[in-house]
Amino acid sequence: MKKISKNVYEIEKEGKMNVPGRLYASEKILKDIQKDKTIEQIKNVAMLPGIIGYSSAMPDAHFGYGFPIGGVAAFDLDKGIVSPGGVGFDINCGIRVLKTNLKLKDLKGKEKELLDSLNRKIPSGVGRGSPFQIKGKKEFKEIVENGIEYLVEKGYGVEDDYLNVDEEGCLKNADFSKVSERALKRGIGQLGTLGAGNHFLEVQVVDEVFDKKVAKVFGLEKGQILIMIHCGSRGFGHQVASDYIKLMDEKYGAKNLPDRQLVNAPIKSKLGKDYLGAMSCAANFAFANRHLIGVWVKEVFEGLFSKFKVDTLYDVCHNVAKVEKYKVDDNLIDVCVHRKGATRSFGPGRKEVPLVYRKVGQPVLIPGSMGTASYILVGTKKAEELTFGSTAHGAGRVMSRMAAIRNIDGKKVKKRLESEGIMVRSGSSKSLAEEAPEVYKDVEDVVGVVHDLGLSKKVVRLKPVLVVKG
Amino acid sequence: MKFEYLEHTADIKFRAYGKGLEKVFINSALAFRKSMVKKVRGRKKQHIIVEGKDLENLMYNFLEELLFLIDTSGFILSRVKKINIDLKKFKLEAELVGDRVSKYEFMTEVKAITYQELIVREEDGKWVVQVVLDV
Numbered sequence: 001m002k003k004i005s006k007n008v009y010e011i012e013k014e015g016k017m018n019v020p021g022r023l024y025a026s027e028k029i030l031k032d033i034q035k036d037k038t039i040e041q042i043k044n045v046a047m048l049p050g051i052i053g054y055s056s057a058m059p060d061a062h063f064g065y066g067f068p069i070g071g072v073a074a075f076d077l078d079k080g081i082v083s084p085g086g087v088g089f090d091i092n093c094g095i096r097v098l099k100t101n102l103k104l105k106d107l108k109g110k111e112k113e114l115l116d117s118l119n120r121k122i123p124s125g126v127g128r129g130s131p132f133q134i135k136g137k138k139e140f141k142e143i144v145e146n147g148i149e150y151l152v153e154k155g156y157g158v159e160d161d162y163l164n165v166d167e168e169g170c171l172k173n174a175d176f177s178k179v180s181e182r183a184l185k186r187g188i189g190q191l192g193t194l195g196a197g198n199h200f201l202e203v204q205v206v207d208e209v210f211d212k213k214v215a216k217v218f219g220l221e222k223g224q225i226l227i228m229i230h231c232g233s234r235g236f237g238h239q240v241a242s243d244y245i246k247l248m249d250e251k252y253g254a255k256n257l258p259d260r261q262l263v264n265a266p267i268k269s270k271l272g273k274d275y276l277g278a279m280s281c282a283a284n285f286a287f288a289n290r291h292l293i294g295v296w297v298k299e300v301f302e303g304l305f306s307k308f309k310v311d312t313l314y315d316v317c318h319n320v321a322k323v324e325k326y327k328v329d330d331n332l333i334d335v336c337v338h339r340k341g342a343t344r345s346f347g348p349g350r351k352e353v354p355l356v357y358r359k360v361g362q363p364v365l366i367p368g369s370m371g372t373a374s375y376i377l378v379g380t381k382k383a384e385e386l387t388f389g390s391t392a393h394g395a396g397r398v399m400s401r402m403a404a405i406r407n408i409d410g411k412k413v414k415k416r417l418e419s420e421g422i423m424v425r426s427g428s429s430k431s432l433a434e435e436a437p438e439v440y441k442d443v444e445d446v447v448g449v450v451h452d453l454g455l456s457k458k459v460v461r462l463k464p465v466l467v468v469k470g
Numbered sequence: 471m472k473f474e475y476l477e478h479t480a481d482i483k484f485r486a487y488g489k490g491l492e493k494v495f496i497n498s499a500l501a502f503r504k505s506m507v508k509k510v511r512g513r514k515k516q517h518i519i520v521e522g523k524d525l526e527n528l529m530y531n532f533l534e535e536l537l538f539l540i541d542t543s544g545f546i547l548s549r550v551k552k553i554n555i556d557l558k559k560f561k562l563e564a565e566l567v568g569d570r571v572s573k574y575e576f577m578t579e580v581k582a583i584t585y586q587e588l589i590v591r592e593e594d595g596k597w598v599v600q601v602v603l604d605v
Contacts, residue, residue: 127571196579235541430577
């Protein structure tokens with residue numbers, strides 16, 4: 001591995017690699033990344049057919065299923081492949097941020113009531129089904145093929161809730177006929193649920209503004225209360241991923257692959273297209289999921305604060321594969337970008353960026369680990385040049401879940417957060433231990449690297465006030 | 471030892487042991503469930519039939535069925551009461567005992583069973599299974 005410049009490392013092409021690898025990290029982060037097999041996984045991805053440019057990894061990278069988490073890879077539409085392992089099991093896991101007209105002082109004295117109301121209203125953890133009843137297969141199809149817009153038409157939310165988000169809240173190539181009965185059964189009771197693991201709902205306050213001009217375009221100011229929702233496509237997406245891993249394994253096998261988890265299908269093949277159709281359904285389910293949670297959050301706030309106003313700032317997917325246009329060798333071409341634990345970071349002017357933000361670039365939403373700061377950044381042209389329009393997605397895990405449960409006392413984590421003025425509700429204290437801040441890299445380091453490199457630029461920093469942990 | 475958990479940065483990896491094939495399937499089911507909930511009582515019964523193409527595939531499909539039951543029937547396994555494995559057809563039939571999912575606090579949510587480092591094999595008359603769960 002060769003250091004190219006500050007925060008940029010190149011893994012030189014060798015053996016069966018079709019392209020070199022690129023790792024964007026500081027020296028400190030690199031030491032953490034080298035503790036597991038992330039770099040080997042970056043190399044493995046570089047061996048896949050039709051990969052273009054680099055097999056990249058963001059500074060929050062760590063070992064994942066086949067592709068590393070934090071991995072970005074773009075493939076030629078004719079010669080390239082699509083791989084469920086390059087998207088992840090939680091298809092369109094992502095972040096939605098709502099901005100309110102409240103200031104921190106408005107919450108005074110109401111924190112506990114607000115937190116308990118949110119915890120009651122938004123189903124979290126495993127086995128708490130949704131109060132939203134999807135009316136059979138027909139309505140399920142409508143939701144997964146039309147995303148947020150369908151819910152808005154039904155009276156849940158307003159037009160801006162889908163106009164101002166990634167892909168207007170719907171991947172258009174969604175094809176319900178490519179979804180299995182098992183996937184439908186796992187998802188049908190789960191629309192509007194947070195789930196467990198690292199998913200959460202946080203009430204946050206804008207604690208520092210770095211870029212006043214962009215903050216103004218985003219409608220953000222110091223002291224403002226925001227709501228951040230982190231979840232994905234629940235059992236539905238998990239099953240879609242499992243189904244297609246199995247189908248691709250049966251059809252194409254893993255004989256020519258460095259790792260069985262990299263099973264894939266040519267983008268042009270029937271199976272490749274089928275996966276993209278089903279994956280898009282799961283992505284739309286996730287958009288609708290975060291949207292519905294947002295609608296309920298609004299109801300809770302309205303019940304407690306008079307003259308309450310809320311708008312959707314943005315919604316990003318950080319586990320997805322999309323066809324996007326890039327300049328490759330001076331030609332503008334369509335490629336299939338896999339982002340697995342990476343956020344799209346389009347700069348000014350791209351037509352995919354909602355009109356209200358197009359002059360400055362898209363909002364990039366990067367959550368920290370529980371109890372630490374989160375960031376809102378803005379997308380850049382530099383990201384389009386370096387990383388197929390991608391940046392980091394979070395802090396990135398450094399300690400295993402098992403080690404966390406062994407070494408960290410969840411009750412102490414809760415007490416410590418409370419002493420810092422952060423109130424937490426969680427299904428179990430073990431899950432608090434698993435997600436304790438110390439099992440992650442420092443989000444400040446991760447965001448520092450992407451900001452310094454220009455993969456996205458800091459706009460505001462957010463501090464958590466109330467946390468509902470999935 | 472019935473099973474143990476091994477180190478893995480982001481996911482859960484376990485190894486289960488058993489003197490016979492049935493035993494190692496039972497212990498794998500327990501390792502799977504205990505990664506989410508330590509103790510489950512209850513008397514709900516569930517009967518399952520699972521098929522596979524080979525032994526590894528059968529193990530994968532067996533655990534996936536247990537996961538499927540959590541999301542679709544709200545059923546969490548307490549114990550495997552009875553299991554019959556037909557090695558010629560790679561088919562199994564099992565009687566499960568468990569409880570309602572909503573009564574328990576889950577430590578973690580398993581998203582999927584994976585083929586990563588999946589092992590089902592016999593070593594000196596003892597069966598060993600290794601599975602990585604995506605969480």
